[in-house]
Structures are given as C-alpha cells and as structure tokens.
Amino acid sequence: MTYEQQKRxxxxxxxxxxxxxxxxxxxxxxxxNPQIRLETYSLTIEGEVDNPVKLGWKDFLALPQTxxxxxxxxxxxxxxxxxxWEGVLIQDIEKxxxxxxxxxxxTFCCADNYTTSLFREEMAGNDVLLAHKLNDEPLDEGLGxxxxxxxxxxxxxxxxxxxxRLRFTRNKELGFWEKRGYSxxxxxxxxxRFR
Numbered sequence: 001m002t003y004e005q006q007k008r009x010x011x012x013x014x015x016x017x018x019x020x021x022x023x024x025x026x027x028x029x030x031x032x033n034p035q036i037r038l039e040t041y042s043l044t045i046e047g048e049v050d051n052p053v054k055l056g057w058k059d060f061l062a063l064p065q066t067x068x069x070x071x072x073x074x075x076x077x078x079x080x081x082x083x084x085w086e087g088v089l090i091q092d093i094e095k096x097x098x099x100x101x102x103x104x105x106x107t108f109c110c111a112d113n114y115t116t117s118l119f120r121e122e123m124a125g126n127d128v129l130l131a132h133k134l135n136d137e138p139l140d141e142g143l144g145x146x147x148x149x150x151x152x153x154x155x156x157x158x159x160x161x162x163x164x165r166l167r168f169t170r171n172k173e174l175g176f177w178e179k180r181g182y183s184x185x186x187x188x189x190x191x192x193r194f195r
Contacts, residue, residue: 021142034111087131116175
C-alpha cells in the first residue's frame, strides 16, 4: 500500500482487497439472505414527499445513472479502497419525489427487515447513491442485490443492503444497529463506532 492510500484510511482501519459478502463471508442478521427477483422487485419512496412513487426495476434503471468511486469502511476495522459504484444519486431521488420542507431524514427499509436512517444533509454529496453495480458488475446476493445504499463517509452499517423502501420523515429514526448501541452518526473520520 502506498503512503497516499494509507492516508485515505480512517482511524483504526486496515485495507483489504474486497467487500465481505453478507451471509457468505460475513454473518447476516437473518439465517438466510433475501431471495429477490427483478421481475417482482419494487422500490417504494414515500412519507413526507409531494410525489410518492413505487418503482419497478426498469423504472429504477430509467432514472439518471451515476458512477462514483469511493472507499468502503466497515465498523469492524476493514476498508476497501477505490470501489466503483453505479446507481442513482439520492439527490436525484429527491428531485423525483420532492420532499416536503418538514422532511429532515430518510429511513431505509430492507428486504431482511434491516433499517437505518440518515439526515437529508448527510446524503447531499455526489457520492451517496442507491447502487446496483460494483466495479462494472451487477451486485450479487451477498452484496445487496439488486440495490444497496452507499454512504462513503459512514461506516458500512449505514450502507444498507437489499433496499426496498425509503421513508422521508420529520424525525430521525434509529435503525437496527443503532438501537443496539452503534453510533447513529457513524462518522468514519471521527472513529465514531459506538454510543
């Protein structure tokens, strides 16, 4: 690893060569991963928005697509540098659904009943997206097929897998790990792992 790459690692993180696949190389929160078929997949975006939508797979792919290269950091202390993600920016989702002024946060709900949430300002960057590809390949089951959230400056428990629903809310809701003592801010540069 070069000095420049080493400088990109947050405190107490070590670089590894690939993201561990949930349910295969890393235990999940359920005994099996969700089995999702593209033919029946839908992404619902609702809550405090003027234009709630339910998108099928083709509808999702018809939204503006963005490629973003970022680093991926697990709360367990490993990082993968230079991950090339492709998907839909949260900014573009917001343009579609038009959040109301009272919407301060978004809760992400997943096919395995996992949840996490973020304040809207935490997702304002051009690298926070709902990804469907990693390094030019469609996500596989262990990486969140068909859609996962990517939030590069947060620990990976904020980058939810198997996303099925976004709910815009007035107040921020604690997610699965946050209710169990993990930090709600999950800031990788502040080493903010646990409450």
